[in-house]
Structures are given as C-alpha cells and as structure tokens.
Amino acid sequence: MLQSKDYLHKQGYEVIYGDTDSLFVKLKEGEGDDAKTNGERIASELNDYWKKRLKDEFSVTSFLELEFEKYYSRFVLTPLRGGEQGAKKRYAGLLKINGQEELEFVGMEFVRSDWTKLAKEFQVQLYMKVFNDEDVRDWIRNVVNKVNRGGYDDKLVYRKRLRKEIDEYQKSGPPHVRAARMINKTSGTVEYVITKRGPVPIELTHGDLDYQHYIEKQLKPIADSVLGLLGESFDSIIKSPQLDFFD
Template structure:
C-alpha cells in the first residue's frame, strides 16, 4: 500500500494541480470499482489517493542502465502555505537521505539538483568544487559515519571499510566516524593528513553528477577533463 503512481499533467493543469490530482484519483478509483464489479461481481477495495504535486521532477537512471531506478527520484514539491504556495526540494532514495554518505556529498547533491531544476549552468561550479576538494578546503565534510551491527571480530569475510577503521581504535564504538586516506579507512580519532581526495571525487561527486547530468547528455568526466585540457 505504499507504491506510487506518477502522472504527468497537461501543461495548463499544473495551475490547479491539487484539484486535478484528486479528480484523476477519483476517476481511477471509479474505473476499478466498475471493472471489478462487472467482471468479478466483487466490491473493489483498491483505492488510490492524491498525495503531492511536483512542479519539476527527475527519476534518476539506475546505475549502469538508461532506465529509471525504483524509488530514486527528486523533485520540487509545491505545498499550500499561508498566503499562497511554497516550494521545497525533496529527495527519495538518493544519497541525500542516506546516513552513510558524507556531508560533502549531501550538500553537493542539493546544490546540483537546485541548479539543474533552475536550468543554471553547472560546469564551472562542478570544476570549482573539485578544485576545492583537492585543495583540502572541505576536509571536515569528508567524514563517513556508519554503525557497527556486530562486534568487529565477528566480521570475517568482505570486511567493510568502517569495520577496518574500527579495528584501529583502542576501544569498541557503536558508530564509526572515519575518512578514506591513501592508507585506507582511518578513524578520525587517529592521524589522517593523507586524505585520498580522488576517492571522494570518484566515489561521491562523480556518481551523484552522472545520475542527473546523464539526462542532459553530459558527464562528470567530460566536465572535469575539459578543465584540465584548457591548460594545454
């Protein structure tokens, strides 16, 4: 009972989105009521209801695929408010809502999608973020956080990064805070002045960028590499 159905309104229907959404939901419910009654002689208990209206909406492609991923989308939600309407950016199933992604990734994703929805150019902005990451200006935003689900000694195969970091600590912890260095994952309690910036660029910024810019026939690599080529 939590599955969603997305319907694209006609151009002029967005002005009264809530009314049109409720009308469409009513039409669908009546359709199934009549169909189930006429074909099976049963009362329909299927019911769909209007929930929200996205003024702009993106379903990101599944990684390694051109088709949209289930329950991975973002949009600008229009809500009723005192004196009119207000808009907010909403993420479902993307990195922004995951606790095990860095603050850099979350802030980057919010700003990137905001710019895309506002049809702003993002190329120079992305290049600037990459430069600042490499310069160490975002080090405090590169910390991963993940809970241990069992004792570190109970992990025997395919040991996750946060477990490797936890094993370096003198005492056990419930949640591990760590960064990726050129030596591997290191808890923030220990010296970590050799942060692997390429890891964060390739594993955080790049997948977030490509998930949305692929819809615009752009890629993270093409944007960053064009900046490097400009030096020659």
C-alpha cells in the same frame, strides 16, 4: 496498475512511472497551476472507473481507493549505475511546501546516513540547479577544485555503525571496521576519513586525505545519476581544458 495506466492514457495523460502501489502522472498543460484539485479529480475518476468496471464485469463492489498524494513541479527518474533504464524507487522531485521549494529523494544517496556531508550537500545543490535550469558545469568544476584544495575537509567524514562485535568481522573488513580497530573501538558509530593510507578514524592524524577517492566515490556517482539525462558526464566536465584540477 497496468490497466489503470491504460485508462489514464485514454484520458490523455502520460504515466511516467509506476510501481506496485503508485502511479506518477504527468498533468496536462496548465493543470499544474491547481495541482491538488486536478490530482484529486484524476484519483476520483480512476476510482469511479474501477467501481463501474468491477461491478459491470464481475458483479463485485470495488473497495479500491486511490488517493492523490503529492505534486512534483519537477521530477527526474534516475538510471541505475551503469545502465540507461530508470531504477525502481530511485527518483528525485521538487515539491512546494508552505510556499517553499523542497527536494525529495527516494532510493538515492541522500537517504544513506553513511555518506559524507559533502556528498549530501552536493546532491541537493546539484539537483536544485538542474531543476531550475541552471548551467552546472562551472559549478561542478569549482566544487572539485575546492575539494582538491582542502576546502571541504570538515565535510569528508564517513559515519557508520558497527553492527556486530568487532572480532566477528574478517581481518580485512570494511573501512569502518579497519578504522575502529585502530582505536580499539568495539561498538557504536565509527567516524573516519579516507586517506592515502586507507581509512583512518578522526581521532588519529589524517592530514593526507585522499581527495581523489572523494571525487570518484562520492561526487561522481551523484553527478552522473542526473548528468546523463542532460547529455553530459562528470568526467567530461571536470576534464575540460578550461581548468586543470590536478596541478
């Protein structure tokens, strides 16, 4: 893949990301208007390059067949938490399918089934706004304000499956195990919320939701995964003197 990257650079293309079996190539100005044709052409030219090179240098036939897979009109490679470098298989892109814009997340929170509905919806809306060059600061402040006022209480449920017998977990156990023990649940998926008392299954009273937990553990990681690329941070936005969320 490194040598393919070198070849593409010589053709005037920027390779912005690559792993063991794929390359992400930035098209030249105007080529995105016919991305499929240009993507297929680049793949074909790269295949021809390898066929000729392997035949000339090693007298072998190349069976390598790179294919154009998809075109992202907007793309972001998100950094590892706590780091500045892009993470392997951790990115988001904007696709157009049947005339409709769709977001695709790889290696990020959206694909984790145990995250809350609030987190998933927040991520989709945030990235869509970023990809459409919208200012997100006031919107983020409004989401946090609504969380603190109980406006998303129906979207704060965690769902996680018990993967072994309940007695096989340590007494302290992860949150879903502690919640399961409160209702003597021994198998299946546990639905619970985080309260100021800790994890509580939704079957029990849970009026003391810990909103700060959801802000810090669900919203903040998602926001900071992209805000850093814009020179912003979640904390700096919500602590703006324009609005105090914790009165």
